[in-house]
Amino acid sequence: MASTATFLAKTPIRTTPFPKTLKSDPSPGSRLSFSLVAGARRPARAIRSCRIACALIEPDGGQLVDLVVPAGPAREGRRREAAALPKVRLSRVDLEWVHVLSEGWASPLRGFMRESEFLQALHFNSLRLPDGSVVNMSIPIVLAIDDTQKKAIGNQRKVALVDANNKLVAILSDIEIYKHNKEERIARTWGTTAKGLPYVKEAIQNAGNWLIGGDLEVIEPIKYNDGLDQYRLSPVELREEFLRRNADAVFAFQLRNPVHNGHALLMTDTRRRLLEMGYRNPILLLHPLGGFTKADDVPLSWRMKQHEKVLEEGVLDPETTVVAIFPSPMHYAGPTEVQWHAKSRINAGANFYIVGRDPAGMKHPKEDRDLYDADHGKKVLSMAPGLEKLNILPFKVAAYDVKKQKMDFFDPSRPQDFLFISGTKMRDLAQNRKDPPDGFMCPGGWKVLVEYYETLLETVTNGSVTHFPGVQKQGSSKQR
């Protein structure tokens, strides 16, 4: 996937939407301090008086967490120390969570959850801090170990976390080991225990019966070496980019699907509304999720190619758009997960969050219905503890207007003129090399999708059943 990076560099756009900021060592010395909350549910009048110099929204807990050990003697010291510690091997998803934690997306969380944090996440979707304030935290960020590992750890207070190749990744200190009640965790997180939830199959079902929490020190920044690392900007780097661009509002758009013109319309319209509210330079954070996704989602590398086309062809304005990868794995936990998607973007500097229909939703794994009510995501988000400072922008419904021959906001006075093109429909069209209606997606973006589905079709075995093994075969840890 080095091709994406090369391709982007060649793109003849005015300002690359993929910030040129190179990932630097995120040592504490380079951290900014964020002391002002900008635009948090203020009345429009107050917002109008906000000057461009407004600071970005304050991260949860007041300061971004940075868990990467500074290069040099400290790092070498940790390596020596780790050699003598019991080892816990991380799965791919575990490693994604180490990445998430290390860069402060879950600030003020400083490591895998101990039981008190786990229980608060499960029951209250939030954490109470020592000063009595509350931050949102809806998804348990936990590390499972099995009986053998627990026994090997014994009474030791620290463990070394290693990757699949036994390479040292991090040290977990002041550890607490507690029961992993999978049924309860699943029920409270997903609101169902039906078999077939993608994250459960990937990361919980076969995981150990214990959870180990503690303070995390990550030896060096997490890299995937898949040609996309330069787009994995940390919250600190995103904040630097927003400040560099003189953003006085940042609106985040979480996605795990290709961008069609309905999405683009929504993002463009959001910027227009923010300008009307008195902001002078609202910046869009187009923020595709980069961690674990289910097998039938379009893989990250193809999505990144598609997003690039959307900017290259001017559907979104590169001047006011930052595209970066959000390193979290996907839970598909609907109203519970959308809070995590929003909270982590506060830490990245966003003070506006666009929420759509059925965010982080999917079909029920066993019943013929959506798992979540399509409206619950935005309702829960608007009421969630710890997200009061975030402005929630509900999605207007966009659909294909057959009269105007373009994507437009749905007009309930003439429903017959609108065509809803679902993800499934889009996939069917691309797989069968049929074109979508004009104006549904920019041609270059559509071509990327067709190419992707062609790589899948090459693996069809007998012409009647479409398998998706190609997704797994592409070799990158980010390809699902």
Place this chain on the structure above:
Amino acid sequence: MASTATFLAKTPIRTTPFPKTLKSDPSPGSRLSFSLVAGARRPARAIRSCRIACALIEPDGGQLVDLVVPAGPAREGRRREAAALPKVRLSRVDLEWVHVLSEGWASPLRGFMRESEFLQALHFNSLRLPDGSVVNMSIPIVLAIDDTQKKAIGNQRKVALVDANNKLVAILSDIEIYKHNKEERIARTWGTTAKGLPYVKEAIQNAGNWLIGGDLEVIEPIKYNDGLDQYRLSPVELREEFLRRNADAVFAFQLRNPVHNGHALLMTDTRRRLLEMGYRNPILLLHPLGGFTKADDVPLSWRMKQHEKVLEEGVLDPETTVVAIFPSPMHYAGPTEVQWHAKSRINAGANFYIVGRDPAGMKHPKEDRDLYDADHGKKVLSMAPGLEKLNILPFKVAAYDVKKQKMDFFDPSRPQDFLFISGTKMRDLAQNRKDPPDGFMCPGGWKVLVEYYETLLETVTNGSVTHFPGVQKQGSSKQR
């Protein structure tokens, strides 16, 4: 069950622990205003300076809700109005919730939950009020209707709630009808969807697929006519009783089981500790749950007889104990439900809450283990949003000390001297007319239990299987 009331009146105790306050019409005019929070997690020094005249803890939302329509023209007007409204028939459990809501146990909730309240209860175990403050609310208090009822209601804004005999109970106004996703409700409330949860079987499984929320006006105070109504004191009446007794601290003990001497020791010890903290007149609210319980729990009427013996025989001091019935049905939802048990007691004036091992817990309905971790209840309670003002008193473990031949706090230095007598063990003993060890329970209390199990044994059909139909046969709606 009129016998219980008669019996109590005859009991020759110094001060009846069952307050003599007769239930009066709880019209708004009789409401007290509670403006001070007493003793909420204050340091001991601050507590010592608290004078006896301290007000009781403030109810959630600042004022106790009272939903009973005042007798007279207003009440008659509602009756006339209701005649023309669509009718929704209440189940026994629904009626218990109407009772709970009507007296303000769930303050500031003013009726069955609308969707925004339902979602907040499910996801956050709390409700955010218009002023931004947060109150605890962990259990959905909802009313289910089926498709036919929904159709009959149509676009009307009010419905009449009637009992099994079609007698008018209440009017629900400004209604909102929304989907009853049973699977999600069960998963998020119980942390499992395993078949066999008692409340689910009783009140959810066969309920309708819609929920109807709205503002409740209850035509007249809810009565059960089972001889126990006089012990169903409302939060207002309890507060009046605590003030009458000059309580400067109220500590609540929720229970649904017979009181043994270990419980009594704990309650006595709690009072001793509160006196040491500087309180001068701590009052115990011994508060058995009176609503729906599972079939193998001891029925309310027998528990009330047993509690009375405990006071009559001086195991608890009637001078400093108030016994009353808490009208809520039981969920058996462990850490989620214990919050409801605590929150409702704030509304009744308690500023201390005793929490035991595995509160509101039970065996997993399908697996050979407890459904909840025994420590999660007290942990969740200590962190729960909206309960910060309540002092949580964790249970010390009491067991039978075979050396001292009495119930005492477990001493980990000599575990071999302690005998743990479980509910199952206690039931086996009583059923087989065997005596428990001396000092386990006061003799009169034990005799009540033996009598209860004798009534059950009378229904054993073939000597090898014990059935519990007698529980249902006793005719009272409170007998399960």
